[in-house]
Amino acid sequence: MRLILATLLTLSAVLLQAQAYAQMPGSSGSNPFGIEQPDFLPVEEAYKLEVEPAGEGLRLYWQIADGYYLYQHAFKFQGEDHRGALPLRENLPEGLDRTDEFFGDVSVYYNSADITVDTERQRDGSLQLTVTSQGCADAGLCYPPRKQYFSWAPGAAEVTETTPPKRKPQVTAAPATATEGNGSSLAYMLLLAFLGGAILNLMPCVFPILSLKVLSFAQSSDHDRHLHSWIYTAGVVVSFVAVAAVLIALQQAGSAVGWGFQLQSPGFVIALAYLFLVMGLSLSGLVHLGGNLMNTGSALADRGGLSGSFFTGVLAVVVASPCTAPFMGTALGFAVTQPPLTGLTVFAALGLGMAAPLLLFSYSGAARKLMPRPGPWMETLKELLAFPLYAAAIWLLWVAGRQTGVNTMAAVLCGALLLTLGLWLWEKGGARRWLAAICAAGALGLASMDNLDPAGGAEKQLTDGRVAWSNEAIEQLRTSGTPVFVDVTADWCITCLANETAVLFTEDITAAFADHGVTYMVADWTNYDADIAEFIASHGRTGIPLYVMYPPAGAGQPFLLPQIVTADIVMEALEVVSGK
Incomplete structure (x- = not known):
């Protein structure tokens, strides 16, 4: 058996x-x-396609071998010209009804298929056409979908079949340099700015400030919530517009500066670190700068609740400057290439986007229902939020050390100790406040010592085949046939550090640069460098991160990568410039 x-x-x-x-x-x-x-035919013999011009459109004619058919629903036509995607309108003839073992009830073509395709707008330059089709044999074989590629030059009498194009990486187009933007592009940039501003609330320096504002809503009346949210919004918008006005004025005066330029000043970085330290001490309950939670973050808040809301908005903008959210770079680049009024409007949209979440909590009962009832948890959360501020202060001290050297970092840490001692003495009151003032003066003195000279800063260590940036080095490498990747970064740029840690400096990507023969070049903008600033501006950007991929000389134009990169995006860019 x-x-x-x-x-x-x-x-x-x-x-x-x-x-x-x-x-x-x-x-x-x-x-x-x-x-x-x-004996089944190869797909190119079973379905022979001829493409020819037909007026302003194209005629696509398939000769179908006996016993074979094409599916009507499987036809897809994609067009592209210099302006991007080109909408197409196809005219499909009536097919034969068939009950198919693969797709059920379908329409198919036997013997031939004669289809015309027209463009829905005037094409700009050559038309790149991608045609997708799929067919089967009556004997039971079904071919996978087939893609064919064609190019039709303006005025040409013939359509040329081409090879499949290389996949191009996702790139960020440089903003227009025209002096006047049209209405649609301005609206698009305003939307990008608004979205970029909204995402800034998730950045580690900004989120604790927003959390405190939302926390205060748990025990406020509707009138107070609405009023304070709009005052906060005013502080955010006014600050963005003020920074934009300074930036535009400096650029029009001939200075090459960009977004986040204030963080290239070690004195400003140290002052911000001191401010975060004081805020953290206040949240921890060690010092008391004001009774209202909304006043935390600025001594100016002592003037009253509305003043506290306004200057908390100012502070949020100050600490957001190291962060570049998605969509934000393109909008800022567009803003500084436009007339001042247009540019300021884009920055105002950025501020509105940043203030929008707080306004939502102010007016939305559903959003506020997500907040628990007032209670002891509020004090616990307030104390917990001090630790992100301490972390931000540590990071800023590290930036100051990178800018000016380890001696500065040690001096500023001593200043932070004196500042903390001074705040403790101030709380004791009486004659001790004179000692507190002396401590504060000592802290300021340590923060303004001669060792704040940026020339004393430590050089960024370039390892694993990375080289320092220079325009001359780029040209030399490209002329010798070597592609180049330029990474414009800074120690105060949070997005730069995140990209480097998660993607660019990983072992796999480092090995991929070596395998594709691409030189990794670093332009360190931690301290101000006019040449780097001009390089950034030449690519239509105002801030960083900036990633530029250069093919070898004569092999194509350089292109920009997104400000937030992934391993796939970088790998695609490497394949494009190396030809592998």
């Missing part, structure tokens, strides 16, 4: 293998098992 069962199983396996072999494209009519099967 076991022998009979084994024999039947063996015969079944042989028959199944023979049937599978027969359904392979190009299999012979007689297979090794002696079972006669049809």
